[in-house]
Amino acid sequence: MATLRSSRSLTLAARGKMNLALEVLGVLPDGYHALDTVFCTLELSDVLHIEASDQFRLEVLWEGPRPVSLPQEDNLVSRALRLLEKSTGQTIPASLKLVKRLPAAGGLGGGSADAAAALIGLNRLFELGLPEAALGSLAASLGADVAFCLRGGTARGRGRGDRLERLPPAPALEVVLVCPPLGCSTPEVYAAWDRRVRPPATGASQRMVEALEQGNSEAIVSGVANDLEPAAVELYPELHRLRESMLQAGCVSAVLSGSGSTLVGFPAGSPQEVARRLERQVSAEVHLTRLEGTGR
Numbered sequence: 565m566a567t568l569r570s571s572r573s574l575t576l577a578a579r580g581k582m583n584l585a586l587e588v589l590g591v592l593p594d595g596y597h598a599l600d601t602v603f604c605t606l607e608l609s610d611v612l613h614i615e616a617s618d619q620f621r622l623e624v625l626w627e628g629p630r631p632v633s634l635p636q637e638d639n640l641v642s643r644a645l646r647l648l649e650k651s652t653g654q655t656i657p658a659s660l661k662l663v664k665r666l667p668a669a670g671g672l673g674g675g676s677a678d679a680a681a682a683l684i685g686l687n688r689l690f691e692l693g694l695p696e697a698a699l700g701s702l703a704a705s706l707g708a709d710v711a712f713c714l715r716g717g718t719a720r721g722r723g724r725g726d727r728l729e730r731l732p733p734a735p736a737l738e739v740v741l742v743c744p745p746l747g748c749s750t751p752e753v754y755a756a757w758d759r760r761v762r763p764p765a766t767g768a769s770q771r772m773v774e775a776l777e778q779g780n781s782e783a784i785v786s787g788v789a790n791d792l793e794p795a796a797v798e799l800y801p802e803l804h805r806l807r808e809s810m811l812q813a814g815c816v817s818a819v820l821s822g823s824g825s826t827l828v829g830f831p832a833g834s835p836q837e838v839a840r841r842l843e844r845q846v847s848a849e850v851h852l853t854r855l856e857g858t859g860r
């Protein structure tokens with residue numbers, strides 16, 4: 565996470581994530597789903613500015629697709645700050661400015677990345693002294709993906725996706741993101757998965773781990789897979805057509821990230837050319853970015 569530091573303010577990049585592989589193994593007693601997933605950070609990020617102030621303030625500027633209005637209190641950044649206040653017993657008078665570039669409800673972990681950046685940044689700027697393990701458990705209580713976003717890089721996630729194991733860094737492959745103008749509701753996509761007949765386990769995550777261990781880019785690109793994709797396509801059939809368009813435009817493979825709605829494609833030739841073709845063909849935002857496989 566890039567950091568510009570002054571004595572009274574801090575700016576952090578809150579990078580998005582994709583799931584190179586995501587297997588849903590079943591339902592946990594609390595209704596959450598047991599996952600075996602391989603996360604990788606993306607270069608594309610939101611930006612969080614934190615300043616010491618006299619009172620809490622949050623300003624949100626939308627630069628990316630699909631602006632949504634974030635309430636002052638009930639959003640992941642504010643919740644991260646309140647959790648830090650609760651666990652340290654201190655008031656944290658921070659003024660926060662969040663520049664959003666990652667699409668909302670896009671499966672790229674935008675909200676989770678913002679929350680992780682808030683935990684790290686506030687801990688540093690206000691010298692709260694919380695060790696990484698304490699931040700990790702606060703992160704996991706904020707959401708299944710926040711724990712990964714805290715460290716970033718390349719990791720396998722089990723349990724809810726928050727039991728993490730570091731993996732060899734994914735190569736810096738360029739990817740094209742196609743963000744359709746629809747926000748996928750994560751609980752609804754999981755509920756659609758619940759209603760479907762369960763397919764046999766694919767072993768996609770284990771194969772992805774082996775591809776990463778071998779540094780085999782071809783196997784990484786051809787091995788991307790997401791068990792949530794058929795459930796998301798059932799709710800939002802347009803996703804299937806978009807995926808087909810990505811393959812026709814020159815992607816070797818394309819996969820839904822998380823519960824969607826962003827599709828991540830791996831271009832065969834020039835990524836710029838593939839992105840230009842897609843911009844002409846699909847009614848969705850198209851971004852070029854790359855895997856940022858090395859965490860903090």
Ligand code: C5P
Binds near residue numbers: 595596597598707
């Ligand atoms: O943890 P987070 O708030 O990101 O999860 C949002 C929703 O996604 C949960 O309320 C749950 O319905 C679903 N979910 C799940 N299993 C997971 C992660 C998320 O069922 N491992």
